[in-house]
Every structure is written in structure tokens, then in C-alpha cells.
Amino acid sequence: MKHYVTVNDIDSSSDWIDLAGELKKDPFKYKELGRGKSIGLLFFNNSLRTRLSTQKAAFHLGMHCMIMNFGSEGWALEFEDGTIMDQGKAEHIREAAQVVSQYCDVLGVRAFASLSNKEQDEAEIVLNGFKKYATIPVLNMESAIEHPLQALADLITIAEKTEKKSPKVVLSWAPHPKALPHAVANSFVKIMKQNSQFNFSITHPQGYELNPDITKDVPIVYDQEEALAEADFVYVKNWSSYSSYGKVLSTDPHWMITKEKLGQAQFMHCLPVRRNVVVEDAVLNGDQSLVMEQANNRTFAAQVALYKILKGL
Numbered sequence: 319m320k321h322y323v324t325v326n327d328i329d330s331s332s333d334w335i336d337l338a339g340e341l342k343k344d345p346f347k348y349k350e351l352g353r354g355k356s357i358g359l360l361f362f363n364n365s366l367r368t369r370l371s372t373q374k375a376a377f378h379l380g381m382h383c384m385i386m387n388f389g390s391e392g393w394a395l396e397f398e399d400g401t402i403m404d405q406g407k408a409e410h411i412r413e414a415a416q417v418v419s420q421y422c423d424v425l426g427v428r429a430f431a432s433l434s435n436k437e438q439d440e441a442e443i444v445l446n447g448f449k450k451y452a453t454i455p456v457l458n459m460e461s462a463i464e465h466p467l468q469a470l471a472d473l474i475t476i477a478e479k480t481e482k483k484s485p486k487v488v489l490s491w492a493p494h495p496k497a498l499p500h501a502v503a504n505s506f507v508k509i510m511k512q513n514s515q516f517n518f519s520i521t522h523p524q525g526y527e528l529n530p531d532i533t534k535d536v537p538i539v540y541d542q543e544e545a546l547a548e549a550d551f552v553y554v555k556n557w558s559s560y561s562s563y564g565k566v567l568s569t570d571p572h573w574m575i576t577k578e579k580l581g582q583a584q585f586m587h588c589l590p591v592r593r594n595v596v597v598e599d600a601v602l603n604g605d606q607s608l609v610m611e612q613a614n615n616r617t618f619a620a621q622v623a624l625y626k627i628l629k630g631l
């Protein structure tokens with residue numbers, strides 16, 4: 319059974335990028351592939367892009383789509399084995415995952431990090447609970463530590479927007495008033511490492527180091543101006559501290575991305591983005607911003623992943 323739960327599930331980036339290009343030219347080319355099949359999308363957290371783009375991808379492939387805001391509409395789930403369920407949790411993941419598997423052929427799950435329990439977040443209890451007990455393929459629509467659909471869309475976008483063999487790509491932390499998860503940054507780092515042609519580095523204030531197992535061998539530059547010099551792509555994202563898990567250590571506005579800092583680079587962000595906190599209006603409103611291209615590529619990233627799942631590739 320083929321899952322898409324991490325960017326490690328991409329067997330060949332170039333094949334996946336090529337397929338995305340083919341699908342963009344002719345979105346309904348494989349509309350018979352999903353005929354008679356259903357996809358269930360379970361959302362434990364909010365979404366705009368993931369929810370709509372995954373539905374659209376399923377539609378292109380001829381699939382029927384069922385959506386549930388599980389966080390607000392489903393029974394509270396128990397994930398521990400052997401628990402006496404006499405408190406607030408009404409249903410065990412074992413039953414829930416097997417029940418959903420009877421209604422669907424593919425299951426998408428969105429379940430963010432708690433940012434309060436690192437051990438549980440790193441165990442991916444929700445995503446892995448469904449993966450363990452469901453009898454159908456699972457699609458990660460952003461979990462505690464990865465957002466592989468976003469990373470694939472980002473890779474497709476960079477591939478479309480550069481002719482350089484080894485473009486300089488910088489992942490820059492930016493300020494944000496709330497504590498945000500590491501999933502987008504983690505998956506972007508992983509996909510950049512998988513594609514070693516990129517001249518890739520990360521910049522953030524001291525204390526914002528991501529999981530060192532993920533960033534191993536990636537240059538980290540603490541001076542943002544130095545890091546951004548001569549960049550071709552600047553991917554901007556906030557994340558909370560990993561070492562002081564889930565804490566906001568800085569909201570220093572000097573880390574906001576401005577048109578001046580961007581230079582000639584193209585700007586990337588997964589969205590949603592806080593204007594004039596993470597990035598100034600002049601960047602988002604200007605022609606160096608790729609955020610709409612990234613959002614559009616979410617459909618084709620999801621369609622490639624679903625194609626691979628349906629084909630069992």
C-alpha cells in the first residue's frame with residue numbers, strides 16, 4: 319500500500335515534477351483513474367489551501383470527496399492502548415481508522431503539532447494512528463512534523479521558476495506573534511536536501527534551530543543580510559523554538575522580509591501570511607512574489623501524490 323506521509327515517500331523528484339507539469343497542461347488526463355473511488359479528508363485543524371486544492375486534485379482524478387472537520391465535529395479520539403476510557407475521549411483510534419477505511423479508498427489527515435508535548439508530536443500520534451490502523455493509503459495534509467504536499471508544491475514552483483542549475487535558495491525565519499509549528503520548515507529542508515543541486519541555507523535568530531537531525535549538513539547563517547546576499551529564492555516562514563519547545567523567543571521586527579532585503583530574489587511563503595509582520599506589503603504586492611504560483615501548485619502536488627497512491631507506485 320502506498321502512502322504519502324513524508325517527502326521521503328517521493329521516489330524521484332524529477333519524475334514527480336514532470337508529472338505535475340503534465341497534469342497542469344491536461345488536469346483531467348487521468349480522470350478515469352479515480353472513478354468509483356472515494357477520498358476522505360479529516361481535518362483536526364483549520365485550512366484553506368489544503369482543503370480546497372486536495373478536493374480539486376481528487377476531482378481531476380474522478381474521485382468522490384468526503385470532508386469532515388474532525389476536530390470540531392468528530393468524537394474526541396483516544397490514542398493510547400489499554401486506557402480505561404472513562405474520561406472525555408469517546409472513541410478509540412483503532413475503531414475510528416477501521417471505520418473510515420470501510421467508507422473510503424484513500425484517507426487524508428491534517429493534525430498539527432500541539433507544541434506542548436514534543437515527544438507526542440514527534441511520535442505523530444494522530445497521523446501514525448491512522449496509518450497504523452487504517453487499511454487504506456494515507457495522505458499527510460500537514461502533520462505535527464511534516465507538510466509534504468506543501469514541500470512538493472514548493473519544489474515544483476522553484477523548478478518552474480529557475481533556469482539555473484544550482485540556484486541559491488534560503489529559508490528565512492520571520493517574526494510572528496503566535497507560536498507556530500515546524501512542519502512546513504521541516505519538509506522544505508528535507509526536500510531541499512533530497513535535491514542536492516540547490517545551494518541551500520537557513521537563516522534564523524539564535525535559539526530557533528530546527529531539529530538538528532533534519533538540518534544536518536545544511537549551513538545555518540545567523541546574520542540574515544549575509545544569508546540573503548545573491549539569493550535566487552527566499553522562502554520565508556515563522557516557526558517556534560524547537561529546543562525551548564513551542565516557545566516564542568523573539569518577535570524582532572528586523573527579521574521581517576522587505577523589498578530591499580529581498581534584492582533580486584523571488585519570494586516564497588506557504589500562506590497564510592501576516593502582512594507587515596512576516597513580510598511587507600511591497601513584496602507580496604510585487605512581481606517577485608511566487609505565493610500565488612505556490613498555492614496553485616498545491617492542486618498539482620496533491621494530484622501527483624494521489625495519482626501515485628491510486629497507481630500503487
Ligand code: CP
Nearest residue numbers: 365366367368588589
Ligand atoms: N499552506 C497551507 O497548508 O495552507 P492551509 O493551512 O490554508 O491549508
